[in-house]
Amino acid sequence: MKKRADVQQLETTTTSGADQLREIRNIAETARFIDQLDPEAPLTHNLIREIHRRVVDGLIREGDPTPGSYREQEVAITNSAHVPPSWVTVHPEITTLLDFANASKPLHEQMLQRDGLVDPDESAALRIALTTGVIKAGDLEPIVPGSPARRSRFIRSLRERSLLQQAEEGPRFYRLSLSRGPLAPRLIRRLDALGYLPRMLAND
Numbered sequence: 001m002k003k004r005a006d007v008q009q010l011e012t013t014t015t016s017g018a019d020q021l022r023e024i025r026n027i028a029e030t031a032r033f034i035d036q037l038d039p040e041a042p043l044t045h046n047l048i049r050e051i052h053r054r055v056v057d058g059l060i061r062e063g064d065p066t067p068g069s070y071r072e073q074e075v076a077i078t079n080s081a082h083v084p085p086s087w088v089t090v091h092p093e094i095t096t097l098l099d100f101a102n103a104s105k106p107l108h109e110q111m112l113q114r115d116g117l118v119d120p121d122e123s124a125a126l127r128i129a130l131t132t133g134v135i136k137a138g139d140l141e142p143i144v145p146g147s148p149a150r151r152s153r154f155i156r157s158l159r160e161r162s163l164l165q166q167a168e169e170g171p172r173f174y175r176l177s178l179s180r181g182p183l184a185p186r187l188i189r190r191l192d193a194l195g196y197l198p199r200m201l202a203n204d
């Protein structure tokens with residue numbers, strides 16, 4: 001019995017080692033596949049599924065019974081408090097991710113939306129403020145249709161979150177709040193990445 005157990009343990013170890021090597025090769029080959037893709041081409045569900053198929057191809061321990069397909073059953077992670085999303089939500093959540101990745105918006109706007117700091121309408125309002133320097137409630141009518149009171153509430157929400165501040169032009173004029181609030185650290189990181197910060201502040 002002990003000899004049989006030893007043989008089984010050896011087979012398990014050998015299989016696990018071969019599986020790990022296969023996984024490494026799959027990842028390397030998939031990386032080369034990605035490098036050959038057109039960087040201007042949009043991300044799609046088909047591409048996501050193809051990447052998945054290539055990564056898990058032939059694997060045992062980390063394999064998948066349906067490589068290249070979104071799962072259609074609930075799963076759990078052993079010894080983990082994390083609960084994976086329900087299989088019912090996988091496709092719509094990836095659709096949301098693809099929409100975000102393919103959006104033709106500046107990176108800083110995408111990051112603000114991704115972090116949940118602004119919604120698309122608020123992002124558009126901040127873009128107008130960035131472009132024009134100063135905005136009034138009336139400038140936002142295409143984005144926030146309806147009554148002036150609705151636009152006032154919209155602006156008040158941005159001010160309370162330190163995204164807009166009152167401008168010197170008057171009490172009903174507003175500009176981006178760049179010296180404080182959530183925009184400031186992102187602006188500083190972007191300036192650092194572009195090499196515009198003094199050496200004493202860079203990478204701080």
